[in-house]
Amino acid sequence: MSCRSRPERWLRILLLAGGVLVAPAAWAAPRVILPFVADTWREFSLSARRPMVVVFSTTDCTHCPAVIDNLAATIRASHSSLRLVVVVMDGAGQEQALRGDSHYRKANALYAFDGDALALRFRVNPDWRGVTPYVALIPVVGATHFYAGAPPRDSLQALLRIPSGH
Amino acid sequence: MRALIAGLVLAWTTALAAHEGHGGEDPKAGAKAGAHAKAGLSIGAAVAPDGLLWLVGLNSDGGLFVQSSKDLGATWNARQLLDIGRDKVAADGENRPKIAFGPNHSVVISYTQPLAKPYTGEIRMLSSDDSGMSFHAPVTVHRDRQVITHRFESLAFDRSGVLHTIWIDKRDQVAADLHESARSNKNGYAGAAIYRNESRDGGRSFGPDIKVADHSCECCRIALAATPAGGIAALWRHVFAPNIRDHAFAVLGEEPKAPVRASFDEWKLDACPHHGPGLAVSQRGGYHAIWFGDKAGRAAVRYGRLAGDGQPQGEAQELPDPRAEHADVASAGRQVAIAWRSYDGTRTHLRAWVSADDGEQFVQRELASSNEENDHPRMIATPERILVVWRTAKDIHVLPISP
Incomplete structure (x- = not known):
């Protein structure tokens, strides 16, 4: 399990909060692959000021690109402030490849697991056995919903209708 | 304290720009923030x-x-x-x-x-x-x-x-x-x-x-x-x-x-x-x-x-x-063993279901546990015995399983 210094932890919280405060003027590719560590999932929930869709992927997940593409297209078409975050579970050390992947470029933020994948998975959802894409719909208020594969259209539309900051 | 806050704000602004894509192109940016690369633990055994x-x-x-x-x-x-x-x-x-x-x-x-x-x-x-x-x-x-x-x-x-x-x-x-x-x-x-x-x-x-x-x-x-x-x-x-x-x-x-x-x-x-x-x-x-x-x-x-x-x-x-x-499952004569891993939020447990009568009845065994990162269990059968091999970050566990 990774241990982080307090300033680094606060920096990541500020990063996350900043991502919420500054609405993207245009769809912009993430240029930094952030480490998804033990506290990252909790920070997603605590600091979210606008709803998020988090897609957990792997580099050999052949279903993931289409799900990411469809989510990105739906979010863009809705002009929503919904954030699309992609977490590549086996992406550590593959920053160049991840940045070059056109699917990941559609995310607002890109993370890679940094630590014991089993423990990180458990933090997200103890019932998750590693299926990818694993999609979490995180509203600002209310429970997070998890889906193996593409989320149902109704669930995504419901999240898209929630105004930011609500 | 002011210096720390100023530093954080500066770092936040810089990192945010890169994070949300408003910064300049920096192909090496990921190297600073990226997750730590590591070799996979998965093994084969025979x-x-x-x-x-x-x-x-x-x-x-x-x-x-x-x-x-x-x-x-x-x-x-x-x-x-x-x-x-x-x-x-x-x-x-x-x-x-x-x-x-x-x-x-x-x-x-x-x-x-x-x-x-x-x-x-x-x-x-x-x-x-x-x-x-x-x-x-x-x-x-x-x-x-x-x-x-x-x-x-x-x-x-x-x-x-x-x-x-x-x-x-x-x-x-x-x-x-x-x-x-x-x-x-x-x-x-x-x-x-x-x-x-x-x-x-x-x-x-x-x-x-x-x-x-x-x-x-x-x-x-x-x-x-x-x-x-x-x-x-x-x-x-x-x-x-x-x-x-x-x-x-x-x-x-x-x-x-x-x-x-x-x-x-x-x-x-x-x-x-x-x-x-x-x-x-x-x-x-x-x-x-x-x-x-x-x-x-x-x-x-x-x-x-x-x-x-x-x-x-x-x-x-x-x-x-x-x-x-x-x-994973293995058999040797009438012995059958199924081994799996199970994570409880703190430790990974290596468990087995073992049968002496070709799968008619099974009993559960606790084989090992670890708080280290670990591989899937691998089972090996020889005519005499069944083994489970389990690699954790620091150890290779080899555990004979008998009914």
Whole structure:
């Protein structure tokens, strides 16, 4: 399990909060692959000021690109402030490849697991056995919903209708 | 304090710009924030004809090594680093290097080499004809050399000494996509395909690529087991129309026109389970099988019996652990053992279900636990015993299982 210094932890919280405060003027590719560590999932929930869709992927997940593409297209078409975050579970050390992947470029933020994948998975959802894409719909208020594969259209539309900051 | 806040704000502004894409292009930016790269823990293990336990895996630098033990893991010989040139080796979970022993002192080691294009790979093999003292340079196993998926290989020698290699292959999906694109047909080819070949010289050369089945799942390991007749049987996750990810069975070389459906969880899923099955021969005929699946909304690892042709026999049973994952099964005579790992939020437990009567009754055993990062358990059966080999970040656990 990774241990982080307090300033680094606060920096990541500020990063996350900043991502919420500054609405993207245009769809912009993430240029930094952030480490998804033990506290990252909790920070997603605590600091979210606008709803998020988090897609957990792997580099050999052949279903993931289409799900990411469809989510990105739906979010863009809705002009929503919904954030699309992609977490590549086996992406550590593959920053160049991840940045070059056109699917990941559609995310607002890109993370890679940094630590014991089993423990990180458990933090997200103890019932998750590693299926990818694993999609979490995180509203600002209310429970997070998890889906193996593409989320149902109704669930995504419901999240898209929630105004930011609500 | 002011300096700290100012520093944080500056760092936040800079990082935010990069994070949300408003900063300048900095191709090295990821190196500062990126997750720490590490070599995969996944190993292959097998017992040699002389009784030595061998394993193959990656060291912390990503180098492929073999190591052997004459006392079932109490002590280990020095690691032997293998020369694989510039190859990279997938060693993460379902994708792992493998080792197998054949006749005439032959040893083979296989691995998947990921290629530069995403979701692609080729299967490579090292062979030895001096009991593993030295290895020939790696060769590509399959004749198809497209930069596409050739991954998740499994391999085994049959009783006559023929080496069988079987893998997941996307050549048919690629061909179907091209064909459909030309015809503006968007129906798509579900999943990948299972291909295999044979080597009659211990992995030095290979026969033609032979299709076993269309429409396999794309991301799960393939289980192999010796048949009573000395052949090799395979069990893999399949995509039954339209999107049911249950399991299919075939005896290599005797493949029926359509694969035999071996499980009926009816798991409709357009995603990658990353969770392949296990298979072992039953003394009273047929096979013991384990697999992960979601049946009527209940995700579990299940145990079932298969007839000699792969048809399910009776109801499948859930393992007695709702957090069980990546189980494996092995048999030796009437002994049957199923081992799995289970994470409780703090530690990973290695557990087993053990039977002395060919799977009629099972008792549960706690084998080990660890708070370290760890691999899936690997089971090995010899005529005398069943072993489970479990690699954690700092240790290799070798645990004999007896009823």
